[in-house]
Structure formats: C-alpha cells, structure tokens
Amino acid sequence: xxxxxxxxxxxxxxxxxxxxxxxxxxxxxxxxxxxxxxxxxxxxxxxxxxxxxxxxxxxxxxxxxxxxxxxxxxxxxxxxxxxxxxxxxxxxxxxxxxxxxxxxxxxxxxxxxxxxxxxxxxxxxxxxxxxxxxxxxxxxxxxxxxxxxxxxxxxxxxxxxxxxxxxxxxxxxxxxxxxxxxxxxxxxxxxxxxxxxxxxxxxxxxxxxxxxxxxxxxxxxxxxxxxxxxxxxxxxxxxxxxxxxxxxxxxxxxxxxxxxxxxxxxxxxxxxxxxxxxxxxxxxxxxxxxxxxxxxxxxxxxxxxxxxxxxxxxxxxxxxxxxxxxxxxxxxxxxxxxxxxxxxxxxxxxxxxxxxxxxxxxxxxxxxxxxxxxxxxxxxxxxxxxxxxxxxxxxxxxxxxxxxxxxxxxxxxxxxxxxxxxxxxxxxxxxxxxxxxxxxxxxxxxxxxxxxxxxxxxxxxxxxxxxxxxxxxxxxxxxxxxxxxxxxxxxxxxxxxxxxxxxxxxxxxxxxxxxxxxxxxxxxxxxxxxxxxxxxxxxxxxxxxxxxxxxxxxxxxxxxxxxxxxxxxxxxxxxxxxxxxxxxxxxxxxxxxxxxxxxxxxxxxxxxxxxxxxxxxxxxxxxxxxxxxxxxxxxxxxxxxxxxxxxxxxxxxxxxxxxxxxxxxxxxxxxxxxxxxxxxxxxxxxx
Amino acid sequence: xxxxxxxxxxxxxxxxxxxxxxxxxxxxxxxxxxxxxxxxxxxxxxxxxxxxxxxxxxxxxxxxxxxxxxxxxxxxxxxxxxxxxxxxxxxxxxxxxxxxxxxxxxxxxxxxxxxxxxxxxxxxxxxxxxxxxxxxxxxxxxxxxxxxxxxxxxxxxxxxxxxxxxxxxxxxxxxxxxxxxxxxxxxxxxxxxxxxxxxxxxxxxxxxxxxxxxxxxxxxxxxxxxxxxxxxxxxxxx
Numbered sequence: 001x002x003x004x005x006x007x008x009x010x011x012x013x014x015x016x017x018x019x020x021x022x023x024x025x026x027x028x029x030x031x032x033x034x035x036x037x038x039x040x041x042x043x044x045x046x047x048x049x050x051x052x053x054x055x056x057x058x059x060x061x062x063x064x065x066x067x068x069x070x071x072x073x074x075x076x077x078x079x080x081x082x083x084x085x086x087x088x089x090x091x092x093x094x095x096x097x098x099x100x101x102x103x104x105x106x107x108x109x110x111x112x113x114x115x116x117x118x119x120x121x122x123x124x125x126x127x128x129x130x131x132x133x134x135x136x137x138x139x140x141x142x143x144x145x146x147x148x149x150x151x152x153x154x155x156x157x158x159x160x161x162x163x164x165x166x167x168x169x170x171x172x173x174x175x176x177x178x179x180x181x182x183x184x185x186x187x188x189x190x191x192x193x194x195x196x197x198x199x200x201x202x203x204x205x206x207x208x209x210x211x212x213x214x215x216x217x218x219x220x221x222x223x224x225x226x227x228x229x230x231x232x233x234x235x236x237x238x239x240x241x242x243x244x245x246x247x248x249x250x251x252x253x254x255x256x257x258x259x260x261x262x263x264x265x266x267x268x269x270x271x272x273x274x275x276x277x278x279x280x281x282x283x284x285x286x287x288x289x290x291x292x293x294x295x296x297x298x299x300x301x302x303x304x305x306x307x308x309x310x311x312x313x314x315x316x317x318x319x320x321x322x323x324x325x326x327x328x329x330x331x332x333x334x335x336x337x338x339x340x341x342x343x344x345x346x347x348x349x350x351x352x353x354x355x356x357x358x359x360x361x362x363x364x365x366x367x368x369x370x371x372x373x374x375x376x377x378x379x380x381x382x383x384x385x386x387x388x389x390x391x392x393x394x395x396x397x398x399x400x401x402x403x404x405x406x407x408x409x410x411x412x413x414x415x416x417x418x419x420x421x422x423x424x425x426x427x428x429x430x431x432x433x434x435x436x437x438x439x440x441x442x443x444x445x446x447x448x449x450x451x452x453x454x455x456x457x458x459x460x461x462x463x464x465x466x467x468x469x470x471x472x473x474x475x476x477x478x479x480x481x482x483x484x485x486x487x488x489x490x491x492x493x494x495x496x497x498x499x500x501x502x503x504x505x506x507x508x509x510x511x512x513x514x515x516x517x518x519x520x521x522x523x524x525x526x527x528x529x530x531x532x533x534x535x536x537x538x539x540x541x542x543x544x545x546x547x548x549x550x551x552x553x554x555x556x557x558x559x560x561x562x563x564x565x566x567x568x569x570x571x572x573x574x575x576x577x578x579x580x581x582x583x584x585x586x587x588x589x590x591x592x593x594x595x596x597x598x599x600x601x602x603x604x605x606x607x608x609x610x611x612x613x614x615x616x617x618x619x620x621x622x623x624x625x626x627x628x629x630x631x632x633x634x635x636x637x638x639x640x641x642x643x644x645x646x647x648x649x650x651x652x653x654x655x656x657x658x659x660x661x662x663x664x665x666x667x668x669x670x671x672x673x674x675x676x677x678x679x680x681x682x683x684x685x686x687x
Numbered sequence: 688x689x690x691x692x693x694x695x696x697x698x699x700x701x702x703x704x705x706x707x708x709x710x711x712x713x714x715x716x717x718x719x720x721x722x723x724x725x726x727x728x729x730x731x732x733x734x735x736x737x738x739x740x741x742x743x744x745x746x747x748x749x750x751x752x753x754x755x756x757x758x759x760x761x762x763x764x765x766x767x768x769x770x771x772x773x774x775x776x777x778x779x780x781x782x783x784x785x786x787x788x789x790x791x792x793x794x795x796x797x798x799x800x801x802x803x804x805x806x807x808x809x810x811x812x813x814x815x816x817x818x819x820x821x822x823x824x825x826x827x828x829x830x831x832x833x834x835x836x837x838x839x840x841x842x843x844x845x846x847x848x849x850x851x852x853x854x855x856x857x858x859x860x861x862x863x864x865x866x867x868x869x870x871x872x873x874x875x876x877x878x879x880x881x882x883x884x885x886x887x888x889x890x891x892x893x894x895x896x897x898x899x900x901x902x903x904x905x906x907x908x909x910x911x912x913x914x915x916x917x918x919x920x921x922x923x924x925x
Binding site: 103108154171606 | 734
C-alpha cells in the first residue's frame with residue numbers, strides 16, 4: 001500500500017462524512033483550547049510558588065507564612081523611577097524574617113536594608129530585567145535585554161547612584177571613589193556626578209618644569225621604567241615603556257627643565273659626613289620630632305612600612321634627589337613647588353643639615369646600579385617629546401612646552417551603563433560589563449598592545465572597589481527624581497584672611513586640619529577652636545606642641561614659629577573661630593566651689609567613668625583614647641567643656657566623644673572638676 | 688573465542704602493570720590534613736577574603752608532604768583559585784576564596800585522600816556580611832573595637848587592658864549569645880549601667896541612631912563564635 005493511499009483512507013475515516021468531520025474538528029478544538037491552561041500550569045514561577053508552599057507547610061510558623069503568601073504574578077510598579085519589577089513573583093519571601101536561615105533561592109528573605117522594597121523595587125539595586133517572569137530572562141543578558149543581574153560583590157555601586165556623599169555602610173564604594181581620586185584616574189578620565197560636579201584628583205602629581213634640579217636623568221629613567229621598583233607605595237602606574245622609550249623620555253624631561261633658583265640662591269648647609277653616626281642619630285631625631293612620619297612612609301630595619309601616605313615614601317630618597325635640592329626643599333618646599341601640601345618648617349640651618357644627612361643615608365645602591373645612559377642626541381630628545389605627548393604625561397604633570405592634556409582618555413561619567421554593543425571584548429572573557437571594567441583595570445593592554453592606559457598593580461579587593469565606584473556611574477542616576485539624590489558636600493574654598501591666613505598657608509594647616517569644610521582629616525577640625533581653648537595655652541602649643549592624644553601616632557609637628565607669629569595666629573583663631581552656639585565667657589570658672597568639683601570628681605570616676613578613655617591622674621588613670629586632661633583647666637574654655645559634655649557631636653560632628661546628653665547639673669559639676677586640673681606644664685619636654 | 692580472552696587478559700595485565708602517569712594519579716598521600724590559616728574571616732557578599740585559606744597535608748609523623756592533591760569545596764557560588772592543586776614542598780597549599788553572593792556563614796571543606804583512598808577533610812568557617820552587618824562592622828571599627836578588641840596595631844593601641852572590667856570581644860559568642868537582642872541594644876544605647884554592668888561601657892544612644900545600633904547588634908550576632916542561633920517569634924518586615 002502506497003503512502004498516498006494510507007493518507008487517503010485516514011482522511012476518509014476522519015472527515016468522510018459531516019458527522020465524522022464534526023467529531024474530529026471538535027477534538028482538535030478541544031486540544032487547542034487545552035494549550036493555554038497547560039502552558040500556564042507549567043510556568044516556572046508557578047513551580048516556585050508551589051515549591052514555596054511545600055517549604056512552609058511543615059514549619060511551625062507555616063500558618064502565618066501561608067496567610068501572608070500571595071499567589072500569582074506579583075508586580076512592583078513605580079512609574080517615577082521607571083521600575084516594573086515582577087521579581088517578587090518567585091522571590092516570594094522577601095519580607096519573611098523567620099526564613100533567614102533558608103539558604104536556597106528564590107526563598108531567602110531580603111537582608112535588612114534602610115530602604116523599603118516596595119518603594120524602590122529590585123532592579124534599581126540588582127539590575128536584571130524586572131518585567132520578566134522566567135529565570136533566564138530576568139537574570140541573564142538576552143537578545144532583547146543587556147543588563148544581567150549585578151554580581152553581589154558590586155551591589156554597593158547601586159547605592160552610589162543616589163548617594164554621592166560617603167555612606168557608613170558602603171565601605172567598598174567609598175574606597176573605590178577614593179581610589180579614582182587618589183590614583184589619579186580622573187586626571188585622564190572625566191567623571192561627573194549627576195549634579196554636574198567633576199571629580200577631582202587628590203594625588204597632586206609634581207610639576208616637571210624644574211625636574212633636572214631635583215633628580216638625575218638616571219633616576220628618572222629607572223622611575224618611569226617601573227615606579228613600583230623604587231617605591232612599592234608609588235601611585236604612578238607602570239607605562240610599560242621599552243628601554244629606548246624610557247631613554248628618550250628621560251632625555252626630553254631633563255632637556256626641558258629650567259632652573260628654579262638663581263645660581264647665587266643655593267645655600268647648601270654643612271652636611272655631616274656619611275660615617276658620622278652621632279650626626280645620623282641626631283638627624284633621625286629631627287625626622288622623628290618633626291613628625292615627618294605623619295605624612296611620609298619609610299621602611300624600617302624590620303622591613304615594615306611605617307608612616308602616612310600623604311607624601312611620597314622616603315625609603316630610597318637618598319638615591320633619588322640631589323643634595324642641594326633637598327637642602328632647599330627642607331628649608332622651604334614652596335620655593336620649588338608653590339602648591340605642595342608639605343609645610344614650611346622654618347628649620348634652623350643646623351637642623352636642615354642633620355635632616356639632610358639622615359635622608360641622604362636612605363639609599364639603595366642596587367636601584368641605579370644597572371642604569372648607564374649615554375648623552376642624548378637631538379633625535380632622541382625629539383622622540384622623547386613625541387612620546388610624552390602620545391602617552392599623555394601632561395594630563396598629570398606640568399611640563400615646559402606641552403599644554404595640559406585635557407580629557408586625554410574616554411570619559412567615564414556613564415560607564416556603568418555602557419551598552420554591551422559598544423564594547424570590544426577580549427577573546428575568551430565573559431561578555432558582561434563588570435567583567436569588562438575589571439579586565440580593563442587589571443590588564444589594560446590585553447585589549448590591544450597599542451593602548452595607552454598604564455598598568456596598575458591593585459589586589460583583587462581594590463579592583464572590586466574601583467569597579468564598584470565605576471558601575472555607580474549610570475545613566476539611570478541622571479533620570480532619577482532630584483529628591484532622591486544625596487549630593488556630596490560642595491568643595492570649600494575657605495581661605496583665612498590677613499597675616500594669619502598667610503601664616504596658615506605657609507605652614508599648610510589645611511593639609512591636616514579642616515576649617516569650615518576645607519582641609520584634611522588627619523588632625524582635629526579647628527572650625528570652633530577659638531571657643532574651645534584658652535589663648536595662653538594656644539600660644540604655647542603653637543610654639544612647642546606637646547602630646548595631647550597618646551594613642552595617636554600622627555602628631556602636630558613643631559614649626560619653629562616666633563613669639564610674634566604665634567601671637568598673630570592665636571589672636572586670629574581666638575577671634576574668628578568662635579562657635580555661634582554659646583558665648584565663650586558665659587561660665588566663670590572662678591565661681592565654682594569646692595563642693596561643685598568634689599561632686600564632679602565623683603561623676604567623672606563614677607557615673608560617667610570618663611577615666612576609661614581620658615588620663616587625668618597619670619599615676620592612676622590608664623584610659624588611652626581621648627586627649628589627656630591633666631591640664632584641662634589651663635587648656636580648655638569652661639563654657640566649651642560644659643557644652644561639650646552636653647553634646648559634643650553638635651560642636652564637632654563625627655568626633656569620637658559621645659553625645660552624652662548630660663543634664664546641666666552634672667555637666668556643670670564635671671566642668672568645675674576639670675577646670676581645676678592645672679598640672680605643671682610638660683611643654684617643651686620630651687614628647 | 689579463547690584467543691580473544693587471552694589477548695584481553697594480556698592487555699589488562701599490561702595496563703595494571705604500567706606505572707600510573709603523574710597526570711592521572713595522585714602522586715603522594717598524606718595521613719592527615721590540617722588548617723594553617725585563613726579561618727574565621729569575614730567579607731562582603733561575593734567578595735574575596737583578605738587572606739588565602741591555607742592547609743597542610745601531613746604524614747603520620749606530622750611532617751608536611753609535597754605533591755598531595757587537595758580539593759576545596761563549598762556551597763554553590765563560592766569560587767576557589769585554585770579549586771584543586773598539589774601541595775608544595777612544605778606540604779602546604781593556599782587558595783584564594785571568593786564567597787558566594789548570599790550573606791551568612793560558609794563552610795569551606797578541603798579534602799585529600801590517604802593511601803587507602805579514604806577522604807581526609809578539614810573545614811574552615813567564613814562569614815559573608817550583608818548590608819546591615821557591614822554597616823555594623825564599620826561602626827564597630829570606629830566606636831567599639833578600641834576597647835572590645837584586645838589586639839593592638841601599629842596604627843591603633845588597644846584600650847582593652849586599661850579598663851577595670853575587660854570588655855568582651857564581639858566574637859565571644861558563649862557570653863554574648865545568651866544576651867537577648869533587646870538587652871544587647873539596651874547596653875549599647877544606654878550603657879553598661881542599663882543592665883547593672885560596668886559604667887565604663889558608655890551610652891551610645893544619642894550618638895548613634897536606632898538603626899546604627901541595630902546594625903551593631905546584627906554585626907555582633909554575625910561574628911559570634913559559637914554561632915548565634917536565633918530563637919523566639921518572628922514578625923515579617925513592614
């Protein structure tokens with residue numbers, strides 16, 4: 001029997017007459033109608049909802065869980081945020097705290113966060129396709145949807161879309177944003193906040209206009225070949241230059257350099273001989289007493305890095321700088337670099353020599369051992385200049401004859417929303433945006449050997465932090481309602497006036513102290529310093545700073561100011577830096593009686609246990625966190641102590657001192673007790 | 688038929704007699720596996736632990752054995768680099784660990800086999816913090832750890848030993864777990880005196896907001912050792 005005949009007989013048996021045809025078509029119609037409920041029955045989300053119901057059935061709190069469970073497709077719709085999220089269709093237990101121990105998704109409750117899920121939805125923070133109702137489409141990158149779910153380790157980036165100001169709970173995002181500024185990324189890459197403020201760098205790359213006065217061509221060559229070989233903490237990245245490129249760039253940089261001093265101005269002080277160990281010891285003392293380590297790190301004999309990171313590392317400084325330059329720099333750094341963060345120490349000639357002897361002894365004979373450069377030819381210098389322009393050196397450094405290179409690299413303002421279609425991925429790498437950014441940071445040249453981006457050496461955690469900060473730069477952040485945005489504190493251009501202002505600039509007070517929103521955070525905020533201290537103490541402290549906070553290793557250096565300068569500064573501080581919260585003279589300490597201070601002493605050692613953090617009696621107290629109070633009566637203003645005890649956070653936001661919320665009687669008694677503390681001054685003695 | 692069997696038997700014998708190639712077989716076997724470092728670390732969700740997890744495979748005398756294969760395993764989402772490798776000349780093997788994307792505790796298991804093929808294992812417990820616990824850790828670093836952490840560093844001297852009543856380390860689960868959440872929050876907010884304890888623990892209530900204190904309590908629970916097991920009635924979040 002041929003196939004044709006079989007089909008014919010089948011057709012006849014199914015549709016041979018009207019009754020048969022009617023019957024067959026009815027069956028087909030029934031089957032067709034069954035498709036929709038069948039498809040519905042096998043939906044993924046329905047399976048998860050059934051699974052959830054099985055999960056909660058046998059729990060002791062199953063009844064209340066079941067009562068709160070809502071079946072069917074769930075949706076969070078927030079038109080002003082552009083959110084249509086159906087994630088809670090499968091992630092059914094987002095608010096069920098009692099399921100915190102469940103480790104299987106999609107049934108984990110959401111960890112506690114400061115925002116309500118119903119007000120912000122899911123994709124604002126986690127990305128993915130909110131409207132999708134299948135696992136694949138919601139979480140992955142598909143043909144019609146680019147943004148997959150954000151890996152958990154970058155989720156802090158989503159906070160950064162609204163929060164420009166550092167948040168206590170997002171250390172990774174904060175660290176990444178600090179890195180963008182500290183490692184100078186924003187010199188080349190423009191990054192702008194939704195308010196339109198452009199991020200500025202904090203690394204302060206030095207001007208190279210007088211570089212030949214500071215160092216040798218050999219050192220420059222070795223440095224640009226590999227900055228981390230000179231100092232592991234160097235922020236300058238490795239440009240992966242060839243030997244010839246480094247030779248020509250160093251030739252050009254030395255060639256373009258101009259003198260920064262007239263010849264007669266060089267006054268090199270007597271430097272002790274290299275084998276004069278007593279002088280080296282004294283030089284080390286000058287280094288220590290001047291608290292150079294507050295800003296500069298140096299490797300100690302045990303190989304440990306000791307010191308701050310505000311200035312460059314000094315472990316091999318003797319191999320880098322020329323002695324005559326160092327002398328001038330220690331004498332007054334602003335002569336060479338008017339914008340440096342380093343203070344003018346006003347050293348005497350002898351101390352300059354001792355400090356120099358100590359710093360010059362910090363050499364590494366191996367560092368330049370293999371560097372031998374022949375005199376440069378004009379062709380090499382010309383090639384060096386071309387390379388300097390090509391590599392964008394002038395995006396960071398001031399160089400004679402080359403204009404500052406603005407926007408040298410692609411802008412990163414919206415890099416967190418970079419369309420995947422615009423990205424050229426390296427072979428073999430996962431096609432996601434976080435993976436792309438992270439690979440670009442780890443090995444920029446893996447995307448092409450001709451690319452200019454230099455090689456940084458960051459550990460995994462720092463790369464994650466940078467990727468987090470960059471992913472926060474989304475285009476969505478720009479479309480959110482302005483009311484949601486928490487802009488960063490506007491940069492302060494505060495500058496104190498007059499002679500005191502000049503002195504404060506000269507001593508670079510703002511490198512460590514903040515006043516009116518401008519300045520560093522290494523030392524206390526001085527905005528209300530005039531209300532806080534007594535003038536006589538301030539004058540003495542400016543001349544001979546002593547240790548106030550024993551637990552700190554960063555301390556106020558001695559700036560060798562004259563009596564007259566100390567008085568000018570004290571006058572200005574006492575007059576201008578007065579809080580409007582109270583009147584400095586409102587409490588007269590001389591009116592306190594013995595009963596007041598006796599009661600204050602009981603409160604100090606009893607109810608408030610102030611001695612757990614402050615030392616008042618050095619023979620008895622051991623507390624090591626707050627400043628020493630042995631001289632509180634000579635140092636502090638009575639009204640300041642009173643208001644400080646009531647609410648220190650209002651006077652100096654962020655201080656470690658608690659807001660004690662003390663009642664007036666207690667605060668008064670403790671003030672009386674503290675104003676009695678007038679131990680003999682140790683100022684000027686060993687610190 | 689007989690000949691076929693003979694050939695097969697010969698082939699099988701030849702196969703058994705051959706020295707196993709190093710790529711296919713485990714070249715060395717230990718008698719014990721011990722954890723060296725990397726235990727009880729904490730990181731954010733999906734983040735890399737600061738320190739690698741290091742194990743050592745020992746022989747019966749307790750000396751490290753080189754070339755023993757160690758495999759690391761954990762709940763899904765945890766990434767080891769490398770996931771499996773031979774021990775080095777000192778018998779040790781380190782691996783960097785990226786925790787899974789969910790908060791909570793992760794048990795990492797390192798497995799090697801002894802001569803008899805029996806698995807030898809050592810377990811490491813690590814913690815992934817959620818947002819609230821991360822916030823708690825940051826606040827604790829600023830306000831609490833100067834007294835509650837007895838370890839001093841070059842940058843920070845501990846105040847722990849200067850107090851007349853030594854503060855409890857936050858990982859001291861044996862002491863802190865039995866304290867109810869309400870009492871924990873009362874001690875942080877109103878000071879030690881709130882529960883008749885030392886006034887050296889000051890009241891942080893107006894300084895820190897209620898949600899900050901909640902975060903500190905969540906952090907203390909997260910790092911407790913032995914782990915904190917919640918008890919009692921739960922209510923859904925609003």
